Amino acid sequence: MSEIPSRAEIVVIGGGVIGASVAYHLAHLGRTDVLLVEQGSLSCGTTWHAAGLVGQLRASEAGTRLVQYSTDLYSRLEAETGLGTGYRVCGGLTVARTPERMVALRRTVANAAAYDLGCELLTAEQAHERYPLIRTDDLVGAIWLPDDGRANPADLTQALAKGARRLGVRIAERVRVTGVLTRAGRAAGVRTDHGDVEADIVVNCAGQWARAVGVMAGVNVPLHSAEHFYVVTEPIEGVHRDLPVLRDPDGWTYVKEEVGGLLVGGFEPEAKPWVSPDRIPHPFEFQLLDEDWEHFEVLMESAIHRLPVLAETGIRKFYNGPESFTPDNQFIVGEAPELPGFFVGAGFNSVGIASAGGAGRALAEWVVEGRPTIDLASADIRRFSPLADDDVWLRERVVEVLGLHYAVPWPNREPETGRGQRRSPLESRLVEQGAVLGTRNHWERANVFAPPGQPRRVDYGWDRPAWVDWCAEEQRATRGAVAVFDQTSFSKYLVTGEGAEQALQWLCTNDVAAPVGRTVYTGLLDERGGYQADVTVTRTAPDEFLVVSSAATTVRDLDWMRRHAPRGCAAEIVDVTSRYAVLGVMGPRSADVLGALSDDAFDDTTFPFGTSRAVRLGDVVVRATRITYVGELGWELYVPTELATRVYDDLFRVGADLGVVPAGYYAIEALRLEKGYRAFGRELTADVDPVAAGLLFACKLATDVDFLGRAAVEKARGVVPARRVVSLVVQDPAVTVWGGELVLRDGRPVGQVTSAAWGATAGSAVGLALVGDRGAGGAPRDWVRSGAWEVDVAGERSALAVGLRPPVDPDGLRLRRSRDDTR
Structure with a gap:
């Protein structure tokens, strides 16, 4: 196309399935002055070679609802546009080779019940009945998802594009964006190889090129391409159009029907990164990368193991198509914090076809309303630090992230790659004390402290791992004496003027x-x-x-x-996070420790709860704030970063006879749950x-x-709220709860655990849950206080005590206790 308008209200960059979906939904929301530009032809980048799997059940309710909307849209799009999408409900079968995987699948069944989705637990024999081609002698079991399906990516894109055009959206193919225009600190259009286009809004849906487009706008879009492999076989007897989608995650593979044969792909444990977005060759239209049978061998061997018929079946085509992946395996949507009016929808981590309908609608609504209309925190572009905009770091992380697609989703899993970017000044001290480090937003932080002689690692598992006992000791020290937490990673802002x-x-x-x-x-x-x-x-x-x-x-x-x-x-708002280290000194002896270093008084009268002031500890002046996230008497100390080590050493020197111990974030989690303290992103979301x-x-x-x-x-x-946050205690101390489990009242699913940990004071697993019952008119207080409550832990139900008040110190007496009361 050689002619494009000089102005449009909204410009969408990228003609893949995501860009087409955004344009389609903008038009349905009444915004028809939209120009979609594509550097090649529609779907020519990464969309056309996608496998097209549409699995509805996701790790979160928000993600599941997005895909549910997608399936509803795909099923009716042909009637609206006259173009087929290839969407077909065929069901999905996921098999388990190990007991650990079977636990994960039982948890999946419970999640499906929480979201009111069909999901059935199967034996190996029942799995064979659903899919006669598979080998089952090594299977522990399986699950059946009747509403899973598949779509044709290119056809789906064309149907969305036609639906957008019918409402007035203009689509310009073979128009390449070369720059992003700005005016007065806002996006103001795009520069193309066919001229400039002014606009009020620019939406970057450029797929694996989205990061390069972000660079044009000064916007961080952290994603990196990786090679993604699958093969299509010759026709196989017994393969038909309604053959279910097969997933064998322990073998890293997925399989679906393709023109009478099978499409066999997967997510190998160690991925093969491709070039960074600024080095992708141009043009790159309907292109594949070189075959790499050696790299694909681990997937093919696994697939042959599961489907022996493949050993005697010819391969019709080898596909090696690059796709973009993000550092945390969640896609990216939202308005860029660096540039108002510049939106991003990209980085779909091989789930773009399933997510496109829902994500496209959500992003279009964000553009129109000026804010998200549903909880999109896990996909929000603002979750990334500028430190994520690093080619070397992204390349290293993508190798791990792709390989985690089919890994067992262990609780508390920590990334192994791209570590050590941001370190507390106290890290060396923490490591000397036995810290097992985790990471959050590039910060290295102490999760738990290993006792002397114990390996400094967190073992993953569904049952109670050894580190829970280490964490329990830290909790007891906090409740009974005093613990010091390095909380330097807190975000800190000054609002002045x-x-x-x-x-x-x-x-x-x-x-x-x-x-x-x-x-x-x-x-x-x-x-x-x-x-x-x-x-x-x-x-x-x-x-x-x-x-x-x-x-x-x-x-x-x-x-x-x-x-x-x-x-x-x-007013001016300034980030001062790096200016201060933060030490949480918490526990009934905390005032004694601080008093041993200071002439200041730390009693209830002189220093009441909620007070913050400068105090001298030894020869260092710090800001001491009497507040707590663990439910004990305590202070947060804001220390100039360069003086943090000195203060930390002094606290342990004077606290040695008072029982002071270092403690980590796992202990904070358990302690805050015993006190019923809410956390943003779990209990506190845009939907609460x-x-x-x-x-x-x-x-x-x-x-x-x-x-x-x-x-x-x-x-x-x-x-009456439709759902309400409640505290819970598992009645059986032997039951381990991690969060995400199904909550039932009188045998009926009513919600999910949002956060959980083993609480040393409660002597059992504790947590918070978001619950409600449409039949009961939501979550009235009397409804919460009555009924028989249970939690589903991988298919086993355990009794719960549920309440509106925290199980430990509900009146808050411990955090207001005077020094004399603590002796």
């Missing part, structure tokens, strides 16, 4: 117009009343506030606060409001001060 209070009063649910030296816990909501963050806010001066948030949300928080602060407000979360106490509804989301909270307060 004469409009700082005004900005935060609008952004925060709680009243932050506090005196200097006071700390307030608060949520940050969207217009619908859903959580976008939960933070602490400390007034450090009349025109200065310190905001502290989780390690994972730095980019997201800063973007949210800057975008939603009142216009014209004279303060009423459902049980956090109305942190909303300034008794004042006349307005805040973002107040109207929605006021409305929600007047009705």
Whole structure:
């Protein structure tokens, strides 16, 4: 195409299935002044060679709902457009070779029940009845997903494109984007090899080229291409159009019917990365990479093992097509924090066909509404640090990520590649003390401390691993004496200026117009009343506030606060995360430890809960804030980074006779769950409001001060929430719960565990869950307090104690205890 318009309201870059879906849904939302540009032909990049599997059940409810919408769309698209999509419901069979995999599949069955999806547990013999070609002598069992299916990627793309065109969207093929235009700090269009196009919105759906397009706009889109392999066989007797999709994750393979033969592919344990996006040759249209039978051998041998007929079947075609993968195996959607008006939908990690309908609609709604309409936190582009924009790091991580597609989804799995980017100044001390390190948003952090003589590693498993006992000792020390936590990875922001209070009063649910030296816990909501963050806010001066948030949300928080602060407000928001180390000194002897280093008083009268001020510890001045996330008397110490080691050593020197121990994030998790403290991203999401979360106490509804989301909270307060966050304790101490398990009331599925850990004080597994029952009218308080509650742990049900108050210290007496009371 040689002619393109000089202006469109919205430009979509990329004519693969994602770009076509975004354009289609924009048009259905009434935004028809849309131009989609594709450097080649529609679907010519990575879409055309996708395997086309459409499996509905995903790891999260939000992901599952996206794919459910996709299947609904694909089933009706032909009637709307007159073009077939190749979508066919054939069912899916997933087999297990090991007991560990079978546990994972039993958990999958429970997840399906939570999402009201069909899923059936099968024996090996029943699996053979569903798929007579497979070998079953080494199988432990299987599951059957009747609603799984497949689609033809190229046909699906053409149907979406036609649906968009019918409503007025213009599609320009063979138009290559060479730059992104900006004006006044916003996206303002694109530069192409056929001329410039001005626009109000630019949507980057360029597939494996999306990172290169992001570079044009100064936007971080962390993805990297990897070679992805499959073969198509000659026709096989017994193979028919309704043959189920077969997945053998222990053998890293998937299989589907293809024109009377079989398409055999997989996700090998160690992937083969391709070139970075800026080095992809051009043109690269309907192209494949060289065959690599040696690399494919591990997959083919496994497939022959499962399907012996393959040993005597010819190969019709070898496909090696590059696809893009992200560092955490979740796709990328959302408005770029670096450039307002620039949106991204990319990095679909081999699930693009299944996700395209739902993700395309979600991104289109975000463009139109100016915010997400559903919880997309796990896919939000703002989850990535600028440190993720590194070719070497991405290449290394992609090798691991692709290989994890079919790995057993162990709880607490930590990535092994791309580690050590961001380190606490205390790391060497932690390692000397036996720390087993994990990572969060590029930070290395102590998860747990191994006792002397024990291997410094976390073993993965479904049952209770050895490190739980190590963690339990850290919990007991925190409850009984004192523990020191390195929490340096906290995100920290300064909000300054004469409009700082005004900005935060609008952004925060709680009243932050506090005196200097006071700390307030608060949520940050969207217009619908859903959580976008939960933070602490400390007034450090009349025109200065310190905001502290989780390690994972730095980019997201800063973007949210800057975008939603009142216009014209004279306030500056600055990231000061690297300026301070943070030491959590927690436990009934914490005041004694601090008092041994300081002339300051740390009693209830002089230093009450919620107080924050400068104190001298030894010869170092730090900010001490009396607050806790573990439910004990304690202080967070904000220490200049270069002085952190000195303070840390002093704490252990004077605390030696008081029982001080180092403790890690696994202990924090267990302790906070015993106290019922909520966490953003798990209990607190965009789909949960303060009423459902049980956090109305942190909303300034008794004042006349307005805040973002107040109207929605006021409305929600007047009705019974559809779902409610509750605390739980597993009655059998031998049962291990990790989170994600199905919760039942009187035998009926009513929700899922959002977070869980083994609690040393409770003497059993503890957690939080989000529950509700449409038949009961949601989650009224009396409904929570009555009934017989259970948790499904890999098919076995165990009794629960469920309540609206935390199981440990529900009145909060421990964190307010005076020094005299703790002796």
